[in-house]
Amino acid sequence: MSFALEAEGLTKTYGAVRALDDLTLKIPAGGVFGVLGPNGAGKSTLFRIAMGLVRPTSGVARLSGSPAGHASSLRQVGAMIETPRYPPYLTARDALKMLALQSGARDVDIDGWLDRVGLSGAADRKTSTYSVGMKQRLGLAAVFFTRPTLAILDEPTSGMDPAGIQEIRELIRRLAAEEGATIILASHQLDEVRRVCDRVAILAKGRLVAEGSVETLAGRKPALRLVASPVAQVLEILGEQAAADGPDAVLAQIERHEAPALIRALVGAGVDIHEARWREADLESAYLDILQAKEPADAR
Numbered sequence: 001m002s003f004a005l006e007a008e009g010l011t012k013t014y015g016a017v018r019a020l021d022d023l024t025l026k027i028p029a030g031g032v033f034g035v036l037g038p039n040g041a042g043k044s045t046l047f048r049i050a051m052g053l054v055r056p057t058s059g060v061a062r063l064s065g066s067p068a069g070h071a072s073s074l075r076q077v078g079a080m081i082e083t084p085r086y087p088p089y090l091t092a093r094d095a096l097k098m099l100a101l102q103s104g105a106r107d108v109d110i111d112g113w114l115d116r117v118g119l120s121g122a123a124d125r126k127t128s129t130y131s132v133g134m135k136q137r138l139g140l141a142a143v144f145f146t147r148p149t150l151a152i153l154d155e156p157t158s159g160m161d162p163a164g165i166q167e168i169r170e171l172i173r174r175l176a177a178e179e180g181a182t183i184i185l186a187s188h189q190l191d192e193v194r195r196v197c198d199r200v201a202i203l204a205k206g207r208l209v210a211e212g213s214v215e216t217l218a219g220r221k222p223a224l225r226l227v228a229s230p231v232a233q234v235l236e237i238l239g240e241q242a243a244a245d246g247p248d249a250v251l252a253q254i255e256r257h258e259a260p261a262l263i264r265a266l267v268g269a270g271v272d273i274h275e276a277r278w279r280e281a282d283l284e285s286a287y288l289d290i291l292q293a294k295e296p297a298d299a300r
């Protein structure tokens with residue numbers, strides 16, 4: 001397996017503060033990886049080291065096998081650290097042109113990228129007139145237009161309203177699928193992480209306290225909750241794949257692609273289905289439980 005980012009025994013101290021404390025973490029190449037953790041857990045420090053902005057006190061970080069901070073690894077990484085800032089007098093188009101010049105990227109389809117992030121209509125407006133969401137979308141174009149193999153997004157939806165968060169979330173998923181880049185994102189929005197990320201790591205006080213797929217960490221897979229009658233017949237048809245969930249509902253442990261066929265089969269067997277809804281993995285409770293149980297006890 002190849003890894004987009006590897007941290008081995010990574011420690012970073014700022015005076016008496018250990019921002020990272022012997023962190024070992026391997027983030028596989030491909031997909032969207034979430035880094036979670038309370039304020040001060042060390043997420044941004046890990047990202048700054050990956051981008052070569054900060055030197056570790058000890059340990060190593062590698063991007064696709066090359067040491068972080070080396071020219072070869074820097075060329076592969078694009079990053080957005082919180083809300084991007086641009087000189088206020090620049091339009092979005094000029095901001096991307098400037099970034100293309102700075103990065104030495106050639107043949108960048110600036111109009112195409114403005115279109116992909118939904119900014120075509122505002123391309124010639126000064127970025128100082130942009131909403132937070134528009135700045136984030138421009139920031140995503142700026143990360144991806146040089147086609148990095150690794151994109152690091154530090155709290156990409158901070159300060160945004162729910163509609164804006166949903167837009168950015170969909171854009172990130174689309175870019176992950178279309179660009180094939182590994183995306184590593186830090187977020188405090190657990191719902192966002194659950195919907196966007198394939199795998200997550202939880203950091204606390206600079207250490208790794210949990211790592212795995214969202215479903216594994218949440219301790220349960222998504223299940224299809226069917227409100228149906230007669231319930232007994234649904235339980236009989238589904239056998240071991242189902243469990244009663246109250247007097248009129250059943251939880252079916254099936255994969256998402258199996259849902260249409262199951263519903264067709266139940267209706268064909270004469271079952272009335274009043275509601276079918278996915279019960280998602282509960283990452284938030286799992287996150288809080290993990291932090292309570294595993295957070296290193298030594299307060300700093």
Ligand SMILES: Nc1ncnc2c1ncn2[C@@H]1O[C@H](COP(=O)(O)OP(=O)(O)OP(=O)(O)O)[C@@H](O)[C@H]1O
Pocket residue numbers: 014017018019037038039040041042043044045046
């Ligand atoms: N340049 C610095 N100088 C001194 N201390 C720092 C510096 N950068 C980070 N720290 C400290 O290191 C610890 C980890 O900070 P970091 O920003 O990596 O955490 P984080 O998980 O990104 O937090 P948040 O969720 O609040 O962004 C904190 O205690 C922070 O105060």
